[in-house]
Amino acid sequence: MLNADIQLRLGTLDLDAAIDAAPGEIVALLGPNGAGKTTFIRAVAGLLRADRARVVLDGAVLEDTAAGVRLPTERRPIGVVFQQHLLFPHLSVLENVAFGLRARHRPDAHAAALAWLERIGLATYANARPAALSGGEAQRVALARALAIDPRLLLLDEPLSALDATARVALRRELRRHLASFNGARLLVTHDPLEAAALADRLVILEGGRVVQSGPVDEVTRHPRSRFVADLVGVNLVRGRAEGGVIVLQGGQHLTALDAGEGDVFAVIHPRSVAIHRTHPEGTPRNVWPGTIRSVDLLGDRARVAIEGTLAIVAEVTASAVRDLDLRERAEVWVSVKAAEVGVYPA
C-alpha cells in the first residue's frame, strides 16, 4: 500500500497532490504535459526533494518532511522503469539486470539476473550490449532490472513512449502481462489515454499540479471533471451553478437542462447532440445561441465543427450537413442543444 502526498514548486509547476495505490493495483497517473506527473513519481522515488512530502509504503515511512525523515533513493524499496529505459550502455544486458542485486552484495546476483532474462525470453542476449536490443526488448530488460531488486512499489515513467507507434500496441499487451506478475503497487505515468486505459485499474488525472479526478477508467470517462478528460473523451464540458433547472455558467451564460439539480455542477454535452443552423431555429430547443465557426475537421462521413460564441462548443455533424449548410470557417451560425441532451452531475 502506497500513500504519497507531495507538495513542491519547480519553475512554473505548483504541485500539490496525494495519491494512494493498493497492493496489486495498477494506477495510471494521466494528464497533459507539464501537469507534474513525472515530478510526482520522481519525488516518490526520492530523486527530487519536495518542499513537503509524506511517503508511506507498506507502513514504512520513507519520507516525512514534518518529522525530518528522508530515506535516500538507494534505500527506498522502489523499482523505477524510466522513460527511454536508461539501460547502462557500457554494461551487458546481464550486468544491467544484476546491477541492483550486486549493489546489495547478493552473492547469487548473476544467477538471479539470468533467471530474470530467461523469464522475459532474452537469455540469449545476456552478454550483448543494450544497443543490440530492439525497443521492446530494451523495455523488458528495464522492467526486469527494476523488478530484480524485489521492490514493494514499481514506478513506470512513460514506459512505452520510447517505442514507435506500430510496436506500441503489441508491447502494451506484453507490458500488461509482465506487470501482472508483480504483486506490489504499481504507479504508471502516461500522457497517452489509451495506454492508461489498457494498463491501469484506476486513473488519477493530474492537471496543473492538482489531482482533478480519480477512479476506475469507465467512471472517469463517463463523468469528466476536467477539460483534459472531456477533450480526451471528445465531449463538451462546462461548469456552473444549477438553480431551478437552469445552470448559470462561470462565464455568465445560461444552460437549461433536465434534472439540473441544485448547486455546483458539471454539464456535459455530446458533440452529436449539438445542432447547427444557418438561421434562428424554430421549435422546442431550450438552448440556442449564435456563434462563428472556428474550424471544420472532416473525419470520413462525419465532421467536427468548433464554434466560438457566447458558449464555445464542438459539434459533430454529417459531412452532407457540412455541404448543405455550407459550413466553413468564419461562417455565422446558430447553435442549439435540447435540454434533455445536457448531462449534469455534481462538481
Next chain:
Amino acid sequence: MTSEPIPRPFVIFAAFAAALFLLPLLGLLVRFPWGEAAGALTSPEILTAAGLSLVTSLGATALSLLLGVPLAVVYARARFRGLRVIRALTTLPMVLPPVVGGVALLVAFGRRGVVGQFLDSAFGIRIPFTTAAAILAATFVAMPFLVLTVEAGLRSMDRRYEEAARSLGADRWTVFRRVTLPLIAPSVYAGAVLCWARALGEFGATITFAGNVPGSTQTLPLAVYLALETRPEAAIALSLVLLLLSLVVLVALRDRYLPTS
C-alpha cells in the same frame, strides 16, 4: 572537391602562417643526422634522460588522475562560495609562464619555503632537486588539462543513468565507480593523454624547481636544450623523436581535436 573563393590577401597570409609551422619541422627533417642518429639516441645520457622523462611524465599523469578526477568532480558537481575563484586559480598554470610556476613551487616547497620548511624539520623531507620535484613540477603544469577535460565530460554526461543506478540501490560510491566513471571514460582517457603530453614536454617549471641533475631531474627537454650546445646532432635527433611522439598523441585524440570532414 572545390573550395569556395577566399580573398587573395588571406591566402598569402595563411601561406605564411602555415610556413611558420612547417619550415621548422622541415628543418628538423633536413638536418636530421641520419648517419649518427642511432648512436646519438642510444648514448647513455640520452637513455637516462628518456627513462627519467618516462618516469616523471607517467608519475605526473598518475598523480593528476588520482587528484585531478576528484577535483573535476568537485568542480562539476559542488556548489559553494569561492568555488569559481579556486577553479580559476587551479586553471592558471595553463596560461602561466612555467618559470613562474617553478618559482612559486620553490617558494612553497623549497627548503626555506612555506611548506618545505615544515616538511624538512618535521619529516626530514626535502623535495627540491629530486625526481619527486620533477614529478611535482610536471603535475603543476599538466593537471589542469586533465581536470578541464574530465570536468567537461562530467558536465555533458547524461545524469539520468546515475538516477537509474541509485533507484537500483547503489550508494554514491558504487554509482561513481560503476556508472559515472565508465560513462566519462573517453574524457578521462583524453585528459590523461593531454596531461601526459604536457608533462613530457615540461621544461620551465622543472628546471627552476627541480634543477638539471642528470639521472634524477634532467628530463628529455632539458637534455635536448643542453645537447644543443655540445652535440647539436643529438638535439636534432631527439627533437624529431619528441615531435613524432606529439604526432602520435594528436592522432590518438583526433576525434576530439581534428575536424572530421
